[in-house]
Amino acid sequence: MQGCKPKERWRVGIEYEVFLFHNTLSRRANAKEIQTILINWQRYEGTPLMEGEEIIGLQLKQGVLTLEPGGQFEFSAPPVKNLDQAHALFTTFVTRLATLAEEIDLTLIPLAADPLTKLQDRFWMPKGRYAIMAPYMKEVGTLGHEMMTGTCTSQVNLDYASEADMVDKLRVSLALQPLATALFANSPFSHGRPNGYQSYRRYIWQHTDQDRCGFLPFAFDPGMGFERYIDYALDVPMYFVKRGGQYINVAGRSFRTFLKGELPELKRKKPTMGDWRDHLTTLFPEVRVKSILEMRGADAAPMPQPLTLAAFWMGLLYNADALSFCLDYIRSWSVQDIEAITQALPIEGLQTQTPTGTLWDVAKVILPCARQGYAQEAAPSSFDPLALLDEIVATGKTASDRLLEGLDLQESVTSLLQKRFGINGVTT
Secondary structure, three states: OOOOOOHHHOOEEEEEEEEEEEOOOOOEOOHHHHHHHHHHHOOOOOEEEEEOOEEEEEEEOOEEEEEOOOOOEEEEOOOEOOHHHHHHHHHHHHHHHHHHHHHOOEEEEOOOEOOOOOHHHOOOOOOHHHHHHHHHHHHHOOOHHHHHHHEOEEEEEEOOOOHHHHHHHHHHHHHHHHHHHHHOOOEOEEOOEEOOOOEHHHHHHHOOOOOOEEOOHHHHOOOOOHHHHHHHHHHOEOOEEEEOOEEEEOOOOEHHHHHOOOOHHHOOOOOOHHHHHHHHOOOEEOEEEOOOEEEEEEEOOOOOHHHHHHHHHHHHHOOHHHHHHHHHHHHHOOHHHHHHHHHHHHHHHHHOEEOOEEHHHHHHHHHHHHHHHHHHHOOOOOOOOOHHHHHHHHHOOOHHHHHHHOOOOOOOHHHHHHHHOOOOOOOO
8 A cells, every 4th residue: 555645646657668779770789888978978967786797787866877798778757747747858868868879879669669670680688587587488489589678668657546546547547558559550660670569568568477477367366455456466487586685596486486485485474574575576567567567568769759648647637527538448358358458459559459449440449548637637738648549549640651662662661760760870
């Protein structure tokens, strides 16, 4: 219950991931180049976060800069009251990253799945947790390594007032997470060619680890609450326990077993609250429950689209009338319906069938609700964060569609991306 907050304390948190490529787009940024950026960032600000001799991130005055397994950069902004504050933070982040990248002939590629390189050509960040996670992922899914090194997401974190409020928001956000994925689909390329998906990132996640990823059907059971989510988390296999700066491999064992003091790797000692918090970060459902609700379904995209994603969820979940409307709207959807939508979504996108029409039809109903809810709850903004969705819903064309339309039959994906993102392709 510690996560419950009165409405006046509600904020919004946004996390954003992005790929760095060499200007020629022939390869991803390598370990030396990433270290160079982290070192040079300290010209502006930042306290290094270390693991051994490696800088693995920076604590900033406002937010944290970290690295994903394949060297993707992630900026986690502090919770803010309004999207103008978020806009300023992310403008600074993107501007600084682009400037430092350009100094060493790198460029930002704001797509949600690596459009060009193959898994075997990517390096892994030297983090102890990844050395445990990587082998285990090969045992439980087919695309776990692709998820770790080849995907980027935009994430929105929101508050709740009570256990009942958490459950209502969890149910709405789980049911409508496929809509967010479809609207923000931005991963149509792999290995330098179209891959046949609206959101290849979402497909990758579906083939990562069924124990810890995806939809949470139990959220719709009678009696759903914090205790039921804890029961779920207790039985999700662990990856590691951290002791004295070292990662101890306990992959495949449950936290419930740890709680009973039955892990031989830990000499049958019981966990700390820190161990529990670490474990919760290794659960990857489409909506994750902590002291906040994390919306995890959307593809990464160029700024300011992550702010659009935030406005969308704020409008639906922070306004009581909008939340009530959405609960009524999804009431006719069964768990089996939502699971079927989720499975079809990566390829079908907005054309995915639901009990109330296609997801495009759903968007035509839900977006006005989000806009009205946002207008009633959010502080006035210097920009319209939902304008992008107006265009997508009016045309039915997503970022993935626009990219595919821009691909001339005689043109390579590399050439298209260089033009789309203004890359000069300088070779050094």
